Amino acid sequence: MKPIDMIATDINCEDLGLSRLCLMENAGKSLSDEVAKLSTFTFSKPVKIAIFTGSGGNGGDGFVAARHLLNRGFEVDIFMLADFNNIKSSDAKTNALILKNMSPCFSRLAIHYIEDANDLNYTEIAKSNSFSEYIIIDAILGTGIKGKLRNKIKKTIEIINNSNALKIAVDIPSGMDSETGEIHDMAIKPNYTITFHKIKSGVKKAGEDFVGGIITSDIGIPIEAEIFVGKGDLQRLKKRDENSHKGNNGKILIVGGNGDYVGAPSIAGLSALSVGVDLVYIYTSRVNVSVIKSYSPDFIVKSHEGEYLTLSALDDILAIADNVDAVLLGPGAGLMNETGKLFNILVSKIKKPIVLDADALKSVDLNLIKNREDIIITPHLNEFKSFFSNIIEDTSILDKNLDNLSYMEIHDKIAIFQEITKNIKGTVVLKGKYDLIFNKNNLRINKTGNPGMTVGGTGDSLGGVALALLSQGLNTYDAGALATYINGKAGDFAQDKYGNGFRASTLSEFLGKIIVDI
Ligand SMILES: NC(=O)C1=CN([C@@H]2O[C@H](COP(=O)(O)OP(=O)(O)OC[C@H]3O[C@@H](n4cnc5c(N)ncnc54)[C@H](O)[C@@H]3O)[C@@H](O)[C@H]2O)[C@@H](O)CC1
Numbered sequence: 001m002k003p004i005d006m007i008a009t010d011i012n013c014e015d016l017g018l019s020r021l022c023l024m025e026n027a028g029k030s031l032s033d034e035v036a037k038l039s040t041f042t043f044s045k046p047v048k049i050a051i052f053t054g055s056g057g058n059g060g061d062g063f064v065a066a067r068h069l070l071n072r073g074f075e076v077d078i079f080m081l082a083d084f085n086n087i088k089s090s091d092a093k094t095n096a097l098i099l100k101n102m103s104p105c106f107s108r109l110a111i112h113y114i115e116d117a118n119d120l121n122y123t124e125i126a127k128s129n130s131f132s133e134y135i136i137i138d139a140i141l142g143t144g145i146k147g148k149l150r151n152k153i154k155k156t157i158e159i160i161n162n163s164n165a166l167k168i169a170v171d172i173p174s175g176m177d178s179e180t181g182e183i184h185d186m187a188i189k190p191n192y193t194i195t196f197h198k199i200k201s202g203v204k205k206a207g208e209d210f211v212g213g214i215i216t217s218d219i220g221i222p223i224e225a226e227i228f229v230g231k232g233d234l235q236r237l238k239k240r241d242e243n244s245h246k247g248n249n250g251k252i253l254i255v256g257g258n259g260d261y262v263g264a265p266s267i268a269g270l271s272a273l274s275v276g277v278d279l280v281y282i283y284t285s286r287v288n289v290s291v292i293k294s295y296s297p298d299f300i301v302k303s304h305e306g307e308y309l310t311l312s313a314l315d316d317i318l319a320i321a322d323n324v325d326a327v328l329l330g331p332g333a334g335l336m337n338e339t340g341k342l343f344n345i346l347v348s349k350i351k352k353p354i355v356l357d358a359d360a361l362k363s364v365d366l367n368l369i370k371n372r373e374d375i376i377i378t379p380h381l382n383e384f385k386s387f388f389s390n391i392i393e394d395t396s397i398l399d400k401n402l403d404n405l406s407y408m409e410i411h412d413k414i415a416i417f418q419e420i421t422k423n424i425k426g427t428v429v430l431k432g433k434y435d436l437i438f439n440k441n442n443l444r445i446n447k448t449g450n451p452g453m454t455v456g457g458t459g460d461s462l463g464g465v466a467l468a469l470l471s472q473g474l475n476t477y478d479a480g481a482l483a484t485y486i487n488g489k490a491g492d493f494a495q496d497k498y499g500n501g502f503r504a505s506t507l508s509e510f511l512g513k514i515i516v517d518i
């Protein structure tokens with residue numbers, strides 16, 4: 001797993017009611033089981049254990065493991081590189097305080113706070129001859145490592161690496177980039193790395209010389225925590241850079257609207273704005289301009305003569321598309337065949353990420369988009385069937401909703417969807433009671449939202465949110481999954497406030513709040 005996927009999954013467990021404290025307990029327990037096994041294989045007599053802890057969850061695993069190793073009769077020394085007040089992870093702090101509360105201490109536990117790494121030189125650990133009786137557990141840094149190592153950690157890593165104790169890294173060797181496996185400064189060179197749930201991409205890429213033997217321990221995370229989109233996925237959003245200026249946080253173009261449907265592009269635009277994009281261009285037909293402008297002074301509305309979009313708009317649209325980060329085609333565009341021709345040319349010529357929604361889905365030829373990775377299509381079930389009509393034989397099982405299916409039938413149904421969508425490289429967001437987000441052989445399911453969202457326009461809002469996330473740098477899979485979660489959550493807040501009578505245009509009221517709550 002990529003670390004960001006693990007971080008999101010950890011947090012999404014809470015949506016299932018599985019606390020991260022419980023995960024940490026499982027991680028620390030399995031860590032102590034593996035250490036005990038390794039100690040019996042490696043040493044003839046009971047050894048001492050030195051656990052080096054950092055300020056995050058990785059350290060937390062070390063505190064939990066200490067407790068379990070004590071119960072196995074080991075003598076445990078904990079070397080805290082961050083003291084109690086500097087522990088940032090609340091779960092880690094809970095477990096550090098448990099050890100602190102075990103005083104007067106009857107267990108064979110000693111806790112040392114390492115103010116300065118040179119303090120280590122005065123501990124037994126640093127004397128060259130005493131290493132052989134030690135196992136050193138590296139619980140300093142895990143998936144949360146960012147930027148350059150601080151000096152104290154670097155010095156500690158050096159001392160640990162120079163020892164010939166049996167060295168065990170928790171989750172990831174500290175100092176190693178958890179995604180790429182690169183070592184920017186220096187890293188622990190362990191004999192073993194004990195990782196949780198699934199091996200992290202960095203550990204896998206680094207190779208045995210840098211991570212030693214790999215042991216993967218289960219910590220009770222159900223597969224549904226990986227599949228269901230949840231608040232943990234908000235961690236995928238780019239943090240807004242303080243000194244960013246106008247345009248850095250996304251410029252988008254929405255092409256849609258016609259004489260009858262003016263609301264759709266506006267709802268998409270309002271939702272995109274409330275997810276935080278900087279500039280919203282809306283290209284529509286001339287009759288709509290004043291109405292769309294009336295929805296929001298933030299919209300930059302461009303248009304051409306006529307009641308609906310025609311090929312005469314092509315050059316203008318391409319010119320604007322060159323200046324934005326992502327384009328949404330379709331909301332409220334209508335089904336005139338000249339509009340359809342325009343969309344087919346636009347998907348062929350626009351080289352920016354595209355969200356294809358609503359009426360554009362009904363007119364664009366699948367073959368024109370199937371090789372684009374940078375495209376999200378957002379059909380509901382009927383649009384899905386017609387878009388893939390020449391691939392789908394039997395559509396009956398597609399109609400059954402997941403609630404009434406056994407897990408075997410769910411796998412069969414998902415397999416059919418994936419059989420169909422493996423024909424395109426982009427991401428499919430299949431809207432429904434449970435939104436299904438497909439990308440090649442990956443699958444996410446979004447459970448937020450409610451029946452109140454059948455009101456017209458919620459799909460336009462979803463398109464605008466997905467467009468905004470694309471413009472802010474998310475890939476189509478993450479943007480598609482996160483957009484369904486955020487849009488559905490906004491619908492849940494709207495239902496709380498307005499009951500089932502809420503309108504799609506009110507979703508934008510709630511979207512910003514969800515983003516800022518990260
Ligand atoms: N409760 C949970 O969420 C669980 C987390 N797990 C453990 O927790 C780890 C993730 O925890 P966190 O996200 O808190 O992060 P980490 O514990 O990996 O480290 C982040 C901490 O180190 C500090 N830090 C980051 N980069 C640094 C640098 N370059 N120099 C010095 N200090 C630096 C940060 O201030 C932060 O407090 C996983 O690797 C795993 O070991 C597992 O126990 C599974 C359950």
Ligand SMILES: [K+]
Pocket residue numbers: 058138139140141142169170171172173174
């Ligand atoms: K570590």
